[in-house]
Amino acid sequence: MTSWWRDAVIYQIYPRSFADLNGDGIGDLPGIRSRLPYLSDLGVDAVWLSPFYLSPQADAGYDVADYRTVDPIFGSVADAHLLVSDAHDLGLRVIVDLVPNHSSDQHVWFQQALAEGPGSPLRARYHFREGRGEHGELPPNDWPSIFGGPAWTRVADGQWYLHLFAAEQPDFNWDHPAVADEFRTILRFWLDLGVDGFRIDVAHGLVKEPGLPDVGGLAEWHLFDVGESPCFDRDGVHDIYRSWRAILDEYPGERIAVAEAWAPTLNRVANYVRPDELHQAFNFSYLGSGWDVAAQRAMIDDSLAATAAVGAPTTWTLSNHDVVRHTNRLMHVNNGEVAGKKPTEVDQVAGLRRARAASLLLLALPGSAYLYQGEELGLPEVIDLPPEVRQDPAFHRATGQDGYRDGCRVPIPWSGTTAPYGFGPEGGPSWLPQPESWAELSVEAQTGVPTSTLTMYREALSLRRKVFAAGDDLAWRDAPAGVLAFDRGSSFRCTVNMGTEPAHITTPGEVLTTSGPVKTENGTTVLLPDTTAWWSI
Incomplete structure (x- = not known):
């Protein structure tokens, strides 16, 4: 029997922006519980919750003061237990964030x-x-x-x-045995409560080079481009994760750990998912790859090869809580922009068209897919938040990570025509303001609409479970210039037009789903630019 996590679709929930049940303007665990049926209907296999632990919130909960309790703004430990129980009743697994590189200065x-x-x-x-x-x-x-x-x-x-991050986030010294002991007990605390795994924040940062040597006058690091450094991706981290894997393996139900590991190469990232270490690592190289056939094909090949060498599945993701939503970002990656940099205005129609095509491509790839809340609605990056409402701790600093992460964290719209669009009680507050245009993008507005982004995701996730077998190899097929084409198994093909002109292809079979209009006539299909089609062949 195939392990559930090898081809799982995992949906990231940013708790403060998902659903607000008590009406204070900040999402909470009871709010998440109330929306679990939506996620079950969407067709995902698991949810990943960003931190909800006790925290002064200097960095949106990634500054943890107590790892064994829930911050009152989100609820209680009892609420966490109920959430896990309800999720399991719906067939959903629950992964929680773990922040082992640093604590809060209030710890x-x-x-x-x-x-x-x-x-x-x-x-x-x-x-x-x-x-x-x-x-x-x-x-x-x-x-x-x-x-x-x-x-x-x-x-x-x-x-x-x-503190590699904010001053309120002092780094732990992982050479001290008490630190390792503490985190082993934290793992067991949440595993005993029933969680199915952990997403490990800054998994590459725990161990520093002995002596903490200078780096030679480097003015700044960027989270997504640190390269070789004395405080990231040191070999000593792997002993830590071997000890964690032994704990995870003690528990029934295939509990897992997922590394947020930024490393200079895909092969270095693959070290985190060797058989006796973690189960998955985020493929951030794919997130930043260009929107063209050569770049995509090379990145997909390299990613699959790196993880296959250690017997692990590849992961794929396009958005998360730290980067510009791919509805905006993908319109610029061919111009040398780096994922996570300051977002700029784009043609929202063109941005959504490309984002839909990229999402359908991602969901066709072998391995595990990670979705970020709201991407199934086609939400764009919010680029015009006023400075006084921004809470990213890097926003007001002169250098470093750019401080524009708030734009992807705006609470998502559920229903209604006025803010907060069902995120909280009608007329209630929202910790970040939502655009007026989001009324048209709400779950309610898109449900049952054949051409909506939400409908596309629901159809694709349903087909993914029916059509693919875990571990199906990917086989590239010849295609016209600008078109990416591959098969999974013997009966499925994916074609993507990444060019700027309509592409004429031989119709490979019956259309299963598409990201946009596809015209098929007399054995020929016209695939418009930024369009993906799935076929039964």
């Missing part, structure tokens, strides 16, 4: 370390160092923060602590 360990001062055993659980310079006034090394500025903050007693 009890860090607060005690500050109080106890230099030499405290608790300081050894983080990276505290003396400064450089005559009076220790300079940071211990030249590492920049991903969010801009130096990766060090000085405390009142003169020592400095490391």
Whole structure:
């Protein structure tokens, strides 16, 4: 029997932006519970929840103060238990975010370390160092923060602590045995509650090069382009994940772990999913690949080869909570833009057409697919949020990650013609403002409409379960210039026109579903630009 996760479709929920049941303008766990039937009907296999732990929310919950409880803005541990139970009743699995690279500066360990001062055993659980310079006034090394500025903050007693992200997110020292022990117990806490796995935040960052050496005056790092560095993708992380895999394997039901691992090469990423380590790793290289036949074919081939070498499935994703939604982003990737950079205005009709084509392509590939909430509605990036409402901690910094992640985190629309569009009670608040145009993109507005993006996703996910066998190899087929064509098994073909002109192809069989209008006549099919078709052959 094939493991469920090898070809699963996993839907990312950003809790504060999914569904608000108590009307405070912030999504919550009871709100998610109320919408689980929608996700079951959509046809996904599992949901991944971004952090809902107790947190000061300096970085939208990725600054965790207590890993074993739920922040009151989202609900309670009892609500989490009910959510997992309801999801299981609907045949959905639940993956939760785990943030092991850093804690909140309000975590009890860090607060005690500050109080106890230099030499405290608790300081050894983080990276505290003396400064450089005559009076220790300079940071211990030249590492920049991903969010801009130096990766060090000085405390009142003169020592400095490391934070690769915001100053409110001090990095754990994973050389300390207490840190490893703590996270093993955190894993068991949530596994005992019934979760089916973990998405591991900054999985490549836990281990730093001994001595924390300088990087040579590098002004900034970008989360999506760190390259070779002394604090990311160190070989020591793999011992940690082997110990975690042993814990996961103790539990019934194939509990899994998924790495958010940015590494210089696909082969380095594949190291995280060797048989005795994690189960999946996000394929961020695919997320940033160009929209043309050569780029797509090369990236798909390289991705499949890298994971096949270690016996793991490939994952595919186009959007998440950290990057510009692909409805906007894909209109620029051929111009040298990098996923996650500042979004710009695009033709929304053309953007949605290409996004639909890319989504249908992704869902046809062998392996596991990750969807980000709202992409099934064709939501665009919100690019005109006023500065006073933005909450991305990098937004007001001069360098580092660009600070425009709020645009993909705007609460999604469910129903009605006025904000908050069913996200919360009618006339209620929303932690980020929703565009007026979203009334036309709501679940209610798209349900039952044959040409809607929501209908396309529902049809594709249903077909995916019926047509594909897990592990079906991908076989490329000859096609006209600008067209990508491949078969899965002996009875399915996918064709994608990535060119700028209509393509004429020999009709390969019966149309199963398409991302846009397809005209078939006398054995010939006209495939318009930015259009994907699935065929039964």
